[in-house]
Amino acid sequence: MIAAALTDGRTRLTGVPEGDDIRAAISAVGALGARTNGSGDHLEVRGLPDHQGLTGTATGSGDATMVSVGESGTLLRFLTAAAATAPGPITITGSGRIRERPVAGLVAALEALGADVETSKGYAPLTVRPGRFEGGKVRVAARESSQFASALLLAAPRAARGIAIELESDPVSASYLDLTVSVMARCGVAVERPGPRRFRVAAGARYRPGEHRISGDWTTASYFFAAAAIAPGRVTVDGLDPESPQGERGFSEILRRMGCEVTEEPAGDGVRVTVTGARRLRGVTVDMGSLPDAAPTLAAVAPFAEGPTRIGGIGHLRHKESDRIAALAEGLRRLGARVATQDDALAIEPPEGTAALVPGTMDPHGDHRIAMALALTGLRVPGVRIGNPEVVAKSFPGFWDALSQLGARVARREDG
Incomplete structure (x- = not known):
């Protein structure tokens, strides 16, 4: 959607999922000057022509357009960079922990490229003002989030001189950078990679309007794969892209290592798993580290395995919608699992001796992925209760209905 908003012309998207993050993104591209129209899973985005953007002198002034990214850290970073190409000032705010999500590394890189950004001590809310988005060479922090680099790449075709990015370190969630590069290629912009930490978008590169099908999300699929492992049972998911660079594509292979049977077969324009x-x-x-969004899902499976499960490389999960390492440890301990935490890891074992897992009330700490992952434990431990179940609307409002379709008994209680 960000790429489409920076395209001169109409881009048609199909397979667009529902969720609060999607609605926030539609508002965000509107703040950039794009127009959207659609219904169901179809969305048309009419982008802002180049001559109205900031490849030259600023064309807008006055009061800033206010836009909320909700609780989407991804959208916060992507919109901040894209706003540097907009014709007028944009103030970006949000809700939940959005004011705690790191953004200073991205802002520093944008300012080095000519952007004018004012933050609240390095965090949102922030205001991006019209200036000359020159482009050029820049070093980018990568230890906190790969989204800093992804945001710069997405905005690069609107920079006056192109952009050359060098990451200061190996990035967390590196597979998401691959996903960004893949999306840009589908939209007509080639990203050169002269080195493992270097990216370059040439001056004059432009997104092309077109039609794109959004493939199924491997992270969403992971909940149903995990359900099969926990119950145990058998679950089939269609509509997935076998060539997707999304790191969560590897989750089913982890389940295979745990003893599950996994098969794939062609189905339509994707694969059936x-x-x-x-x-x-x-x-x-x-x-x-390369599939962090599936880490909570694996943590939910771990108490039902024989022997310990150690999940490493996930230190950056402490800065998501919740501190996911702490939230998972708290929830799994309520079940009776033994959990040890480190700055960037979780170690999980079933109860000791003949003790059994027991139901409990789980606090998802306002985090959609914690709510969905911990809910899966109820497939083997009847009576698990999830507080604030509405948080799943951020990414998957149909989660509870889908879980019911698998045969789980899901009941809403008025007392939460």
Whole structure:
């Protein structure tokens, strides 16, 4: 949607999912000057022509356009960079923990490229004012989020001189940078990669209008794969892209290592994945730095395995909608699992000796992924309760209905 907003022409998207983040993104591209129209899973985006953007002198002034990104850290970063190309000032705010989400590294890079950004001590709310988005060479922090670099790449075709990015370190969530590069290529912009930490978008590169199908989300699929492992049972998910660079594509392979059977077969323009659970699961040690959004899902499976499961490389999950490491540890301990935490890791074991897992009330701490992951434990521990279940609307408002369709008994209680 950000790429489409920076395209001179109409871009048609199909397969657009529902969710609060999507609605926030539609408002965000409107603040950039794009127009949107659509219904169901179809969305048309008419982007802002180049001559109205800031490849030259600023064309807008006056009061800033206010836009909320809700609780989407991704949108916060992407919109901040894209706003540097807009013809008028934009003030970006949000809700939940959005004022705690790191953005200073991105702002520093944007200012080095000619943008004018004012923050609240390095955090949102922030205001991006018209200036000359020159482009050029820039070093970008990458330890906190790969989204700093992704945001700059997405805005690069509107820079006056193109952009050359060098990451200061190996990035967290590196697979998401691959995903950004893939989306840009689909929209007509080639990203050169002269080195493992270097990216370049040439001056004059421009997005092309077109039609794009949004493929199924491997992170969303992970909840159903995990359900098959926990129950145990068998679940099939259609509509996935076998060539997707999304790191969460590797989650089913982790379940295979734990003892599940996993099969893939062509289905339409994608792949159909079936996961069959095993009567006995094995604990695993895995670095999930490249598939961090599936880390809560694996944590929900871990208490049902024989032996410990260690999930490493996830330190940046402490700065999401919640401190996900702490929230997962709290929830799984309520079940009776043994959990040890480190700055960037979780180690999870089932209860000791003959003790069994027990139901409890889980606090998702306002985090959609914590709510969905911990809910899966109820497939083997009847009576698990999730407080504030509405938080799933951020990314997957149909989650509870989908869980019911698998045969789970999901009941809403008036007392929460």
